[in-house]
Amino acid sequence: MAEKDVTEKILMSYADVFADCINTLVYDGERQLDPDDTQPAPTESFYKAGKAHNQFCDASRYLTEKGTIVLQYIIENETELEERQVLRKISYQGGFYRRQLESGVPVYGVIAIVIDWTGKTSRIPQSLHGLLLRNGVPPEKLKEIDDSRLVVYHMNNLPLEIRSRFTSDMGFVVDYLNEGNFERRGGQDIIHLEALCDMMEAITGDTGFTEQANKLLEKKKGKKIMMCEYISQLEARGEVRGEVRGEVRGEAKLTSLLERLYDLGRREDVELAVRDMDARARLYKELSIPGNRYD
Secondary structure, X not given: OHHHHHHHXXXXXXXHHHHHHHHHHXXXXXXXXXXXXXXXXOOEEEEEEOEEEEEEOOEEXXXXXXXXXXXXXXXXXXXXXXXXXXXXXXXXXXXXXXXXXXXXXXXXXXXXXXXXXXXXXXXXXXXXXXXXXXXXXXXXXXXHOOOOEOOEEEHHHOOHHHHOOOOOOHHHHHHHHHHOOOXXXXXXXXXXXXXXXXHHHHHHOOOHHHHHHHHHHHHHOOOOEEHHHHHHHXXXXXXXXXXXXXXXXXXXXXXXXXXXXXXXXXXXXHHHHHHOHHHHHHHHHHOOOOOOOOO
């Protein structure tokens, strides 16, 4: 997991990838954040609990206008979500607001998002109020407490509509996680091949991604590389196993459906989903079970 965290940070450290994640996930695909208008921001902030402590977020960039900071964006990668995740988000934002308290510069906003790489569903509280209610705070007391919303983006379970908005190398990652291949982006240029393949290796445990990338880099010698060229290199080595991956995705999709039906108490539909393919397709659509989800 530590290696995976590091490789996520490397790919996210590129301005184009960082901005693409913000535009895709926060701004619904609108190109509101231009990578050329950003610059690296500190990932370390401080808080006091008896004595001073430091904390690190994964990736952070400033949006600047004419040399003035307008916003700070934070991306936190998680490989294990926790019930108090919303407090972690608040602590990062609070730490960076604390830096502004006596800075003398114009105050700017801090936007934080959480990206989950586990591929597992999660029922953690999606707001501070939700966490407080779960821990026994009376509902009538919440009106006096400022709320904070937590939005978690599950990269292993992104609908095609959202994945299609990615224009950077991150699009290759999310497509592979959800479809098991890169085919849909065959005509797209790879910008950060080494960082991309390091991340793919960390996610899948397959060293073939970096091995073939190195061969392709040597062959192209600084020229642009399209994903279709990389796919051909992988296929030549036998790395693309579409049939096997399709079986894995299909099994996981059915498992997701059955879990949802059990949770809803629809036991008759469970048997129907197992025995009747047409009914199963109808239930997939009804319960919005994506066809690309697998762990």
